[in-house]
Amino acid sequence: MTKLAERTKGIKPSVTLAIAAKAGKLRSEGIDVVNFSAGEPDFDTPEHIKAAAVEALRKGMTKYTDVKGIEPLREAITQKYQREHGLVYRKDDVLVSCGAKHSLYNIFQAVIGPGDEVVIPAPYWVSYSDMALLAGGVPKLISTNEATGFRMKLEQFEVALTPRTRVVVLNSPCNPTGASYHRDELLAIARVLEEHDCLIVSDDIYEKIIYDNSQVHNLVALNPSLRERTVIINGVSKTYAMTGWRIGYAIGPADVISAAAKIQSQSTSNATSIAQAAALEAIRGSQDEVPIMVREFQKRRDVIVDRLNAVEGIRCLKPQGAFYVFPNIAPLLSKTGNGKKLGSPCDVADYLLEEAKVAVVPGEDFGSQQHIRFSYATSLEDIEKGCKRIHAAVKKLN
Numbered sequence: 001m002t003k004l005a006e007r008t009k010g011i012k013p014s015v016t017l018a019i020a021a022k023a024g025k026l027r028s029e030g031i032d033v034v035n036f037s038a039g040e041p042d043f044d045t046p047e048h049i050k051a052a053a054v055e056a057l058r059k060g061m062t063k064y065t066d067v068k069g070i071e072p073l074r075e076a077i078t079q080k081y082q083r084e085h086g087l088v089y090r091k092d093d094v095l096v097s098c099g100a101k102h103s104l105y106n107i108f109q110a111v112i113g114p115g116d117e118v119v120i121p122a123p124y125w126v127s128y129s130d131m132a133l134l135a136g137g138v139p140k141l142i143s144t145n146e147a148t149g150f151r152m153k154l155e156q157f158e159v160a161l162t163p164r165t166r167v168v169v170l171n172s173p174c175n176p177t178g179a180s181y182h183r184d185e186l187l188a189i190a191r192v193l194e195e196h197d198c199l200i201v202s203d204d205i206y207e208k209i210i211y212d213n214s215q216v217h218n219l220v221a222l223n224p225s226l227r228e229r230t231v232i233i234n235g236v237s238k239t240y241a242m243t244g245w246r247i248g249y250a251i252g253p254a255d256v257i258s259a260a261a262k263i264q265s266q267s268t269s270n271a272t273s274i275a276q277a278a279a280l281e282a283i284r285g286s287q288d289e290v291p292i293m294v295r296e297f298q299k300r301r302d303v304i305v306d307r308l309n310a311v312e313g314i315r316c317l318k319p320q321g322a323f324y325v326f327p328n329i330a331p332l333l334s335k336t337g338n339g340k341k342l343g344s345p346c347d348v349a350d351y352l353l354e355e356a357k358v359a360v361v362p363g364e365d366f367g368s369q370q371h372i373r374f375s376y377a378t379s380l381e382d383i384e385k386g387c388k389r390i391h392a393a394v395k396k397l398n
Contacts, residue, residue: 178319
């Protein structure tokens, strides 16, 4: 057997993809499965964005680009941040990558060394901790729960930071909880960060998917003194229903961006040229369809929260953003279904897939032993159908 590198042994395969594979197998057998596992909008990419990609093809935009991305796209990204947040960046402060996940990976590889601590509020997006491990870092988790709206307390944050802290990750709105930090909370977090020499990675991929007339606040705009220590991660996947186009970006201090570009130059080189043309249109073009999608997501959020809270043993907070709910299923643990004791969120997810033909993602890889994640980036019809099936399946537990 081939000897594998040690770095492969400390990380886990994606549980989301594993659940999706199980659901896909059932569907291939002709079984109707309601899928709440996919973290992507079910809307089509807006037509004007697709048209820009077609035009790029016709013009022969099929060659390599600058590793950092085409200049018009990087300029458009800097203009977006000046327009929306009053922040002035240069095009050299931007690195366009193959999705925001790739942007995060590049940054982590560029700044984290062996033993460096990476502070991550939990629950967290599954890849943060494994990316830290792949870079030789040590994930340091700050636990949150429903009592604080899945937002960390300031005293927790202060205690978590040490001289070994190299990176702090902030994700607001958050995957998987949908939690979003308020302006005064971010200001307080920023004041603490002023006292620590660490890099801040602000994952803002869900910045436009926010509800109830709320507002997402930019950390650097709130506290400009953190500008040279903050990398903002964003992309077009969620806002414009462009997950498959694979365009994300990092914007921040020139030295960090330059180092991350070196990493990218030796892995993927540039992001796809045609997809960059589409992303340029997404950012510069009409934004009319974005609020339409957000309003639909809010309707779905309200329905799924209501339906899940009607199921005995499930408690679900109403998220402020993104398109996920992260209900607590602790009362279901230790119950028995189909002759098997449900001892973990993974067991609950397996039971719901087998008994209800509903695919959800267990909470373990998000840092929770009491929750499961639903994506409501699916139709209201599927939400109603899936929740009815869950209600019936939970009633069968004993």
